[in-house]
Amino acid sequence: MSGLAVTPALAQDDEEAEAHLHYSVETTTIATLLDDPASAEILERLIPTVYANDMFQTMGRPNTLRVAAQYESAVLTEAKMAEIQAAFDELAGVRTAGD
Secondary structure, three states, X not given: OOOOOOOHHHHHXXXXXXXXXXXXXOOOEHHHHHHOHHHHHHXXXXXXXXXXXXXXXXXXXXOEHHHHOOOOOOOOOHHHHHHHHHHHHHHHOOOOOOO
């Protein structure tokens, strides 16, 4: 038997990292983002007025941030979307070209 056993804690860390890896302003639903405390904190920090909006928290859940940008275009600008995506990438441990 090899000494490369995976402990439950490490397996859980891997699962969390894998889940974060897939977060995207283009494809991840707002529900998924809101249900994860780490990504919800990113949204609350970067787009506090949108995050506090009841419509975003309820009716917006099945949509992506890209769809929400149609209704919150003053806040969810291309620059802000890029900032959010960079925060998601950092959360997942993804290195960007500038790193």
